[in-house]
Amino acid sequence: MDKDLERFVEYCKIDTQSNDTSDATPSEAKELNLTKLLYKQLKEMGLEAEIDQYGRLYSKLPGEKGLDVIGLNSHVDTALEVSGKNVKPQLISSYEGGVIKLNDEYSMSPSDFPRLKNYIGSDLIVTSGDTLLGGDDKAGVSIIMEVISYYVSHPEEKHHPIAILFTPDEEIGRGPEHFDAKKFGADYAYTVDGADVDMIEDENFNAAHADIVIEGVSIHPGEAKGKMINALRLCNEFDASLDPDAKPEYTSGREGFNHLMAMNGTAEKASMHYIIRNHDMDLLQKQKDEFVSIKHRLEAKYPKAKINLDIVDDYKNMHEVFLKDPRAVEHADEVFASLGITARHEPIRGGTDGATFSFNGCPTPNLGTGSYNHHGRFEYLSVKDYRKMIEIVKAIVKA
Numbered sequence: 396m397d398k399d400l401e402r403f404v405e406y407c408k409i410d411t412q413s414n415d416t417s418d419a420t421p422s423e424a425k426e427l428n429l430t431k432l433l434y435k436q437l438k439e440m441g442l443e444a445e446i447d448q449y450g451r452l453y454s455k456l457p458g459e460k461g462l463d464v465i466g467l468n469s470h471v472d473t474a475l476e477v478s479g480k481n482v483k484p485q486l487i488s489s490y491e492g493g494v495i496k497l498n499d500e501y502s503m504s505p506s507d508f509p510r511l512k513n514y515i516g517s518d519l520i521v522t523s524g525d526t527l528l529g530g531d532d533k534a535g536v537s538i539i540m541e542v543i544s545y546y547v548s549h550p551e552e553k554h555h556p557i558a559i560l561f562t563p564d565e566e567i568g569r570g571p572e573h574f575d576a577k578k579f580g581a582d583y584a585y586t587v588d589g590a591d592v593d594m595i596e597d598e599n600f601n602a603a604h605a606d607i608v609i610e611g612v613s614i615h616p617g618e619a620k621g622k623m624i625n626a627l628r629l630c631n632e633f634d635a636s637l638d639p640d641a642k643p644e645y646t647s648g649r650e651g652f653n654h655l656m657a658m659n660g661t662a663e664k665a666s667m668h669y670i671i672r673n674h675d676m677d678l679l680q681k682q683k684d685e686f687v688s689i690k691h692r693l694e695a696k697y698p699k700a701k702i703n704l705d706i707v708d709d710y711k712n713m714h715e716v717f718l719k720d721p722r723a724v725e726h727a728d729e730v731f732a733s734l735g736i737t738a739r740h741e742p743i744r745g746g747t748d749g750a751t752f753s754f755n756g757c758p759t760p761n762l763g764t765g766s767y768n769h770h771g772r773f774e775y776l777s778v779k780d781y782r783k784m785i786e787i788v789k790a791i792v793k794a
């Protein structure tokens with residue numbers, strides 16, 4: 396196996412699954428097993444590196460003086476949906492286009508995953524069917540390490556000063572916690588945490604969430620006529636009053652949604668939890684206003700019920716940062732064009748650690764990795780796309 400693939404496989408085999416029920420930082424100590432290996436490898440290459448008290452690894456490769464310091468970031472943890480323990484990556488050499496048997500129970504076929512047809516004749520790395528692969532985001536980690544290793548072993552090749560940051564806990568939304576922009580020291584940066592190699596992701600959702608608690612009036616059902624107010628039914632009425640089309644299952648592209656994630660309770664007291672998303676801040680505000688006006692209407696209709704509504708903002712669309720400081724996006728566009736790649740810009744229908752970095756003074760769009768079908772057993776790495784990404788990131792930091 397070639398060295399760049401050996402590196403990827405080595406990282407995939409380390410179990411770094413984060414834990415959304417833990418308050419520790421990092422959420423799982425085992426995430427540090429990869430972080431410590433990266434630290435050792437960076438030190439062996441002669442870089443200065445530091446793992447801070449929060450398990451974030453900062454490192455620097457000096458480059459040409461006077462050029463922007465370009466940051467590169469990826470996360471060491473893997474998703475929670477499928478086990479990340481005993482990952483046994485399998486190399487498919489020169490994929491023939493048929494069904495890939497992962498194990499006795501699971502197979503991947505181009506009829507379920509049509510993108511596989513793009514890779515006929517090239518190599519893939521797949522799972523053994525019982526775990527995820529961890530390409531999200533060990534492909535990103537590997538790409539960054541390959542780029543650093545390349546410039547360290549080619550001192551004649553001029554490049555920008557490079558700042559490196561490896562974070563834990565991205566999958567549980569805690570990756571950008573404790574982000575120290577000063578310590579990172581980048582003028583702008585890139586997260587290497589997407590999929591498609593031609594994508595520059597420079598927009599994400601604006602996000603808020605709403606918690607609603609409704610107290611009804613509980614009375615023996617035999618004597619309830621005209622008196623009972625059933626909190627569960629009020630929850631239903633509340634939900635049915637929201638824009639019926641603004642739901643995740645009916646929206647795509649730049650359309651926002653209100654997603655009812657949880658509904659719990661009894662006839663006496665019930666609660667609902669929504670996440671509210673829109674790329675456009677004004678439209679997000681309209682969605683939030685809709686919650687407030689429904690609350691007021693139901694309070695007027697059922698004066699004996701108690702309706703508590705709590706709306707909290709979570710994260711913002713980083714696009715607004717790039718409007719003021721477009722350097723990172725423009726630089727990526729130029730590099731893609733110089734490599735003959737037509738860059739695609741599509742809004743992320745979710746969040747990204749880069750959004751928090753961007754609002755903390757370091758504009759950070761997201762690039763691809765060449766790994767696909769994240770968060771599950773059907774995850775795979777396209778070796779040719781992975782190598783293309785190594786070339787792209789090399790070109791991004793090239794002087």
Ligand SMILES: [Zn+2]
Pocket residue numbers: 470531532565588
């Ligand atoms: Zn990721």
